[in-house]
Amino acid sequence: MREVSALREVEPPSILTTTPAMNDNELDSLIRQSQPQPAFSAFFQREVWARIAIEEQQSWATRWQQFIQWIAQPAPALATVTLTLGLGIGLGNLTAPSQGEAMRLAYVVSINPIHAAHAAMQP
DSSP states (O other), X not given: OHHXXXXXHOOOOOHHHHSOOOOHHHHHHHHHHOOOOOOOXXXXXXXXXXXXXXXXXXXXXXXXXXXXXXXXXXXXXXXXXXXHHHHHHHHHHHHSOOOHHHHHHHHHHHHOHHHHHHHHHOO
């Protein structure tokens, strides 16, 4: 119990308690007084804009825009529509249940009166 109370009495040093409080006016005054002279090269602005241009060319938004412009041309657009339709028809045929024989029999029953009478007699 003594150890716990001894630990509670010791407070860790705090930066807030060692630094004097500064209000906004003093901070504004210090900022106005300091006039840093950054050492930029003569080509700094050109280098920054060159880096921005490179990053813009490599961005996903730019690549997406280029893809949309490319696919809007007639040949890629036609190929995309054809491929999409072919893929849709193919997947539809794969997933649709096979009803060819049942549909054929229903058609024959609907137009052939003898076959309809025979089908009605069967349980």
